[in-house]
Amino acid sequence: MKVLVVDDDIKIVKVLTAYLEKDGYSVITANDGVAAVDKALHLNPDIILLDLMLPKLDGFGVCKEIRRSSNIPILMLTARDAESDRIIGLELGADDYVIKPFSPKEVIARIRAIQRRINPSEPLIATEVPLQMGKLTFHKKNHSVFLANTPIELTPTEYKILELCLSHPGQMFSRLQLIEKIQGYAFEGYERTVDSHIKNLRKKLKALPEDPYYIKTIYGVGYKLTGEQNA
Numbered sequence: 001m002k003v004l005v006v007d008d009d010i011k012i013v014k015v016l017t018a019y020l021e022k023d024g025y026s027v028i029t030a031n032d033g034v035a036a037v038d039k040a041l042h043l044n045p046d047i048i049l050l051d052l053m054l055p056k057l058d059g060f061g062v063c064k065e066i067r068r069s070s071n072i073p074i075l076m077l078t079a080r081d082a083e084s085d086r087i088i089g090l091e092l093g094a095d096d097y098v099i100k101p102f103s104p105k106e107v108i109a110r111i112r113a114i115q116r117r118i119n120p121s122e123p124l125i126a127t128e129v130p131l132q133m134g135k136l137t138f139h140k141k142n143h144s145v146f147l148a149n150t151p152i153e154l155t156p157t158e159y160k161i162l163e164l165c166l167s168h169p170g171q172m173f174s175r176l177q178l179i180e181k182i183q184g185y186a187f188e189g190y191e192r193t194v195d196s197h198i199k200n201l202r203k204k205l206k207a208l209p210e211d212p213y214y215i216k217t218i219y220g221v222g223y224k225l226t227g228e229q230n231a
Helices: 010-022 033-042 059-067 083-091 104-118 156-167 175-183 193-205
Strands: 002-006 026-030 047-051 074-079 096-100 131-133 136-139 144-147 214-218 222-226
Touching: 002 010, 002 033, 010 026, 010 104, 026 033, 033 047, 033 059, 047 059, 047 104, 059 074, 059 083, 074 083, 074 104, 083 096, 083 193, 096 104, 104 156, 131 156, 136 156, 156 175, 156 193, 156 222, 175 193, 175 222, 193 214
Parallel strands: 002 026, 002 047, 047 074, 074 096
Antiparallel strands: 131 136, 136 144, 214 222
C-alpha cells in the first residue's frame, strides 16, 4: 500500500515515514501543496496524510483539487484548537483527521481502519444482488452507486455510511454507532465528524429533485435513511 505524506515539517515527515515503512507501507512525500496535488494525481497513492498548513497551496486547496478527479482517501493532520478547520476539511471531502500532536501508532491505526473500509476481509454474501431503494442502486461488488442510472462519486467514508443505511432501511444510528461501524473504533471526540460526512452525502443524494432520498436527522439521537424529506 502506497501512502503519500504531505507536511512542511520535515521532522514529522521523517517520523511518519519511518513508522509507515517499518509497518510495510511504501511512502512518498511532499512538502508543499502544489507538489502534493501533482504526486496525488500522477503517482496514484492509496491514501494521503495531509497537513492543512502548507506553503504554496494549503491543505484545503489540496483536498479540493484532488476531489475534482479522485476519491483517494484523505486523512487530515490538523491542530488541536482548529475545530472549524477540521469541519471545512471534512466538508471538502477528507475522510478522517488526526489532531496534532499525535502518536504515529494512532495514524497507522486509522490507516488500517480506512483499509478495512475499502477492502473488507470478510466475504460478501450475494454481492451480485445490489442494494436498492427506489431509483438509488448500490453495488457492493464493484463499489459503485447509481441514482436513476447516473453514477454518484462517493468518498470511502460516504460509501460506508450509505452501505450501512441501505442495509438497514429505516433503522436509526447514533453518531457513535456510525463511527464504530464505518471506522472500526469510536471516540466521543470525533462524533461531530459524522455530521460533515452526512452533509456531503445528502447533497449527492439530492441530485434527483423529483425523486429524492434523504438521510433524516433524529434530533438528539442520530440518523436514518428514509424516502421522506428531512424537516
